[in-house]
C-alpha cells in the first residue's frame with residue numbers, strides 16, 4: 001500500500017467513501033488504501049467532492065464506540081420489552097426479534113464488516129456480552145412466568161369435594177332393542193338360532209318362493225320400493241325362511257329379526273320402515289301342536305305367566321293352515337279394558353304350518369319334513385309391552401322419551 005493516501009495527506013484528515021463521485025461532509029474515518037484520490041474544492045477551498053478511481057476500504061475510526069452505543073440501546077430495548085411481556089409467547093417474540101436470524105443483534109453482527117479487522121474481536125465480544133445478557137434476562141423472565149402459571153394452575157385445580165358431581169348423560173337402549181333382546185332371550189332359551197337376511201331382496205325371496213306369484217293380490221298389500229323389476233326393499237322377514245331352507249341344513253330352529261319396508265303413510269300405528277321377527281322350525285314330525293305349544297310359551301314368557309293365547313284362522317300364502325294369534329290382555333287379564341279396546345284379547349302375530357309348495361321350492365321333501373313359521377312385529381311388541389300409544393315416538397330419538405324404559 002505504498003501509494004495509499006495517508007491521513008496527513010488528506011486536508012481534513014478524513015475520508016470515507018468507496019470509489020465514485022461523492023458529495024457532502026466527511027465523517028472521521030481511517031483510510032486503508034486509496035489510489036488516485038482526487039479532490040475538488042470550491043473557491044474558498046472547501047471540499048465539494050472527491051473521486052476515487054479504485055476500490056478501497058475505509059473503516060470509521062469511532063466504529064467500536066458507535067457499536068457499543070448501539071448494543072447498549074438494543075440491550076436496553078430488549079430488556080424493556082422483556083419486562084413488559086406478560087405471556088410466554090410474547091417473550092418468545094422478543095427472543096425472535098432480538099436474537100433470531102433476522103433479529104437486531106444478528107443485524108449488528110452482519111454489519112461487522114464495517115469495523116476495522118483489529119477492532120472486530122472487541123466488537124464481537126461486545127455483541128456476545130449483549131446476547132448473553134439478553135438471554136439471561138429472558139430466561140429469568142421465562143422461569144418467573146412459568147412458575148406463576150404453575151401456581152395459578154395448581155390453585156385452579158384444587159378439588160372441592162363438597163361440589164355436586166357433574167352428571168354424565170349416557171345413552172339408553174331403545175325400547176325396540178330391549179324388546180328384541182327379550183324375544184331373542186326367550187327363543188335362544190328354546191334352542192333357536194338367531195339369523196339375519198338381506199334388507200334389499202330379490203322378488204323371488206320376498207314373494208315368489210313364499211307362494212306369492214306375480215299377480216297375487218297379497219302383493220298389493222305389500223307394495224314397496226323397487227330398485228328394478230327384480231330387486232326390492234323387503235316387505236317382510238319371511239324371505240329369510242327361504243334363505244335358511246335353501247342352505248339344506250336340517251333341522252331348522254331359527255328366528256330372524258330385521259327391518260322391513262312398506263309403502264305406508266306415517267301415523268300412530270304405521271311407518272314405511274319397521275321391524276319384524278320371523279320364526280321357522282323345520283324337522284320331522286312337526287305339527288300344529290308344536291306351533292301352539294311354542295307360541296303359548298313365548299307369550300307367557302313375554303307378557304307374564306297368566307297370559308292365554310287364542311288362534312284365529314287366517315290366510316297367509318306361505319303357510320297352510322294359517323292363523324293369527326291373540327294374547328289375553330295383560331292389563332285387564334281378559335275382562336276388557338281401554339288397552340284391549342274392551343275385547344280382552346290383543347292380536348300379536350301371524351303363523352301357520354309351512355306350505356308344502358314352499359318346502360318343495362326349497363328342495364325339502366314335504367313327506368319327510370314339516371314345519372311351522374310365525375312372524376311378529378317388533379314395534380307392536382314394544383308398544384304393547386311399554387304401553388306406548390304412538391309408534392312415531394319410537395323413531396324420534398328423543399332421549400327424554402327413550403330413557404323411560
Ligand code: DAH
Nearest residue numbers: 236238350351352373374375
Ligand atoms: N310375513 C307376514 C306379514 O308380514 C307375517 C307372517 C305370517 C309370517 C305368518 C309368518 C307366518 O312366518 O307364518 O304379514
